[in-house]
Amino acid sequence: MQKTTIYFIFIGLIFLSNLAFAQNSDKPISEDKIQSIKKRIQKQIDTLQKIHGFVGLNVGFSLPDSRTYGLSTGYSCLAPKTKMKPKDRMLVGGLGKLFFATMTIQLAKEGKLKLDDKISKYLDNEAWFLRIPNAKSLTIRMLLNHTTGIPEYYEQGDFMQQLRQNPDKEWKAVELLNYIFDKMPLFGAEKSWSYAETNYLLLGIILEKNIDQDLFDEVNNRLIRRLQLTETERADSRIISRLAVGYSMPKSPFGFEGANVENGLLKINPQYEWTGGGFVSNAEELAIFSKMLFEKHFFDEKWLFEMLVGVEANTGKNHRYGLGVQIRPSAIGTTFGHSGWFAGYLSEAVYFPEMKAAVSVQFNTDDLKKLGKSPYDYASEIGQIIYEVLSTK
16 A cells, blocks of 8 residues: 655645734634633533433533633533543543654654664564564555554454453563564565554664663653643552443443442453553543644644655544544545543544634444544534634624
């Protein structure tokens, strides 16, 4: 598969900020407009919760002037019934890849690695290296954009059974990789696209070789503390404070239905995700991170360009995947961000470059039938509300 690039005209619009909307984006937004945005969003999410019957939803949004807000609907727990609050946290699942991809590009900017380095440069001394599908052909860039052809580890063998039966087990990355050793590749390196947590496990091992401390401590120092995201932290325990209870879908691949917390403990330990996810956060902080990332807070536009070079992805019509970034169309232009799934939770972080605003949604259920549409659709429609209000005089 040939790698496709972001349209140059679109890139120019984003970074030259020559849209009329963007020219005024740093001006304070009137209190009347802010209240209008909040009321319209609250009405919409309350209505959708009543219609579809999903458990709960948190919405976070960061406006063009960088002011941020959080709104809630539904419940954080059904027994006993507890109202959802904007500060309630949820596991973000694969959305955590945004953090590790951002750090990888920072390391590339610092000259500590190159995006087109072969992974053999870092892993060929590992006894297991040649057991990775397509091992000799892979690069760091391919890990980041899921063009390796490596299968998904958690879909192999008895992994899900072991995860349920041994919820306190602390998984090592190599133990997880063992599930894909000696497997046939899904396709030749860079010949197609298939999303796999496995790619980011390999990336994590490479990153460890380029830093002097724990990976999550490095992410904290480089990204999370820099933005003062006090509710965003590593999820590596069955006990997580201020966590909304998640409700797992029927016939879940995780092997249980309903509440994912029992006697104060998560039924499975999120520690296994490692660099494939690995974080707990709330919707408002995810929106803050998304806005800062795509407005060049962590690196300049040369490196953001690298992040936004996308390949065709099979997640939807005209979808692409960059370096840890989902690139998707919306009613108000192309968006950047990422989805996340963990047993009982769905998360979505979306940045709208044409209005310099970010929206995040978090559901404490992973039953899509209860949502009526995708989390991305929810985020896009909330973005549309913001756009309509800010566009009025």
